[in-house]
Amino acid sequence: MTIPTVPLNDGHSIPQLGYGVFKVPAEDAERAVSEALEVGYRHIDTAAIYGNEEGVGAAIAASGIARDDLYVTTKLWNDRHDGDEPDRAIEESLGKLGLDHVDLYLVHWPTPARDNYVHAWEKLVGIRDRGLTRSAGVSNFLVPHLDRIVAETGVTPAVNQIELHPAHQRRDITTWAAEHDVRIESWGPLGQGKYDLFGLPAVADAAEAHGKTPAQAVLRWHLQKGFVVFPKSVRRERLEENIQVFDFALTDAEMAAIDALDPLDGSGRVGSHPDDVN
């Protein structure tokens, strides 16, 4: 199984599908990531706050897979934006992961009430320039936050990782991203199992038409939109199911029907509002 890559605005590329490890307990992370690597995943999305970077690193070390064949993302947590804290935070993450660089490092949340995300972003650019991450990006940034970091630093992030799924399509941010050549990564691509995407006729009908599951139809919608996804599961059969999404394509009509599921553009949020995380 070869997973296609898509380009980023800094000349690097990223596997369009990966494995996310939010809420994978530390003691389970090595097994889960090892299984994902066995199944064929080569892109792992973790974060310092997930508390499982050591397990991710152990699985990578045990896999014997060449470093250049792996893509690893981690994220700077909210209480480490100030001063030189980001420099210490990346060193700690690299130590836990057992790596000398990650492929993508993200400011996890803008924490707007603290008003320090421009500084955090500047520090990430420095971390990138020192080679500790190949690419630098942001997560959960709204359009005003994106406009501000670009205006004040002159550097556009490679990605913005945001909650995005058919019930919460974030068109203001995806439009901004398209205009600025920023790659969107969809977190909660399946609605975290909290929103019943799979029962919606547009999803169920598309799945049935292609002999696929509703989860596969939703993931295919993200891929055809150009988004990067890393669905999470700790069950091997779902790891296998979620990667089998490159052997069919939704029609334009099926894409349009899923596009129409969020007419109010924002009704189906399952996670926190970025202005409320500080």
Ligand code: NAD
């Ligand atoms: P998700 O939409 O991937 O949902 C995961 C849940 O969906 C699983 O726990 C399981 O219950 C269910 N599921 C998975 N595969 C399924 C299948 N084939 N059929 C039926 N149900 C299935 O949500 P997520 O884990 O929150 O998001 C994916 C990744 O995004 C995370 O693991 C993490 O890496 C990242 N993330 C980032 C942020 C952020 O703030 N940047 C926030 C949340 C998640």
